[in-house]
Amino acid sequence: MEESNNSSNSIIKAGLILALAVAAIFGYLYFNEKQENSQNNVSITEKTNELLRTNTKLDSISAQLDAKIAEIAALGGQVEELEALKAELQKDKKNLMSSKSFDAKEYQNKIKGYEAMLLEKDAEIAKLREENAILNNQNQVLNSENTGLKSTNSDLRTAKEALADSVYKTTVQNRELSEKVTLASALRPMNYTVAAINSRGKERDGEEFKARKVDRVKVSFKLAENPLTKKENKTIYMRMIDPTGNVISDMATGSGAFSFGGKETIYTAKQTILYSNSGQTVEYIYNRGANYEKGTYKIELYADGFRIGQTSFNIK
Structure with a gap:
């Protein structure tokens, strides 16, 4: 009976020892895991702070770059x-904000x-700045010299302006006279x-x-004698305008454009x-190739930059 009790006590003691050993092992593993997690959290926090510091530093450098770009551009x-x-x-x-692997040393080198x-x-x-200061001083000297020159040249300028005004008036008078002579020498259609x-x-004449x-329209007229008109080749443009105000033209039959009053005009x-x-006669025979509306x-005539005459006819 006594031996049976001793055996039971031994088994219980062995079980307690085993339980304590297992508990110790689990406690050790839990402690180590907690230590590793704590260290990992510290490492992540440090990297995050380092990334934020790096980004802030890059922002500061960016602002300084903007300021220097503006100043250098202003200085030329x-x-x-x-x-x-x-x-x-x-x-x-x-790259810093999107990269999954942050290399602090690499960005420190970039920042440097x-x-x-x-x-x-x-x-x-x-x-x-020094060069601009020198240029400003030189400009001040030149401005001072120019002020003196302006004062000295004031009388000369006044005389020059008076002479220019006189020349201008003479030029205007000569141009007006030339225009009058040109107008007087223009061709003059009549009859x-x-x-x-x-x-x-x-053929049937009439209005x-x-x-x-x-089928065709014939326009004829005489050119008045004019001693002011040079005996030379003259190009006369004829414009036929229909009742709606449009110029009748067909490039295939000789129509085209000429310059009048600074604008392109269809003839x-x-x-x-x-x-x-000698009072010569000029004739135009125009075949429209289409019916004439009522x-x-x-009819307008142009030559030498002038509209020299006009006439009309009716279709019923």
């Missing part, structure tokens, strides 16, 4: 290098490079005659014609004559 310097550097910095910022460039540009800005020619070639009897027909100052048709 070249900013292409800084603008390229700014573009590279923006790319680094974008940017800061070195900023220092280099500080020296360039100082040089530009207009309009005739309708039917399909059989029969009004029946549409069915008009119906033209011909070049040798002006003889209404009044105007």
Whole structure:
């Protein structure tokens, strides 16, 4: 009986020892895992803070770059290098925020490079300021000298202006006289005659014609004698305007455009004559190739930049 009790006590003691050993092992594993998690959390926090510090530093450098670009441009310097550097910095910022693996040392080196460039540009800005100061001083001296020259030349300018005014008035008078002479020498049509020619070639003069009897239109006139007009070739443009106000024209039959009053003007027909100052007759025979609508048709004549005459006829 006593031996049985001793055996039971031994088993219980062994079970307790085993339970304590298992508990110790689990406790050790739990403690180690907690330690590792704590260390990982610390590492993530440190990396996050380092990333934020790096981004803040890049923002600061970006602002400094903007300021230096503006100042160098205002001083007349070249900013292409800084603008390229700014573009590279923006790319680094974008990569920083999107990258899954942050390398603090890599970005520290980039920041050092940017800061070195900023220092280099500080020296360039100082040089530009000095050069601009010298130029400003030179400009002040030149302005002072110019003020003296302006004062000295005041009387000469007044005399020159008076002379220029006199020359201008003389030029205007000469131009007006030349225009009057040119106008006086312009061709002068007179004794207009309009005739309708039917399909059989029969011709009928008048001011009004029946549409069915008009196949072609003949316009004739004399050129008045004028001793002021040179005996030379003259081009006379004829414009036939229909009742709706449109110029009748067909490039296939000789119509075209000429310059009048600084604008391109369409003509119906033209011909070049040798002006003889003998009261010569000029004729136009125009074949429209289409029926004439009822209404009044105007004939306008142009030569040497002037509208020299006009007449009209009616279609009923």
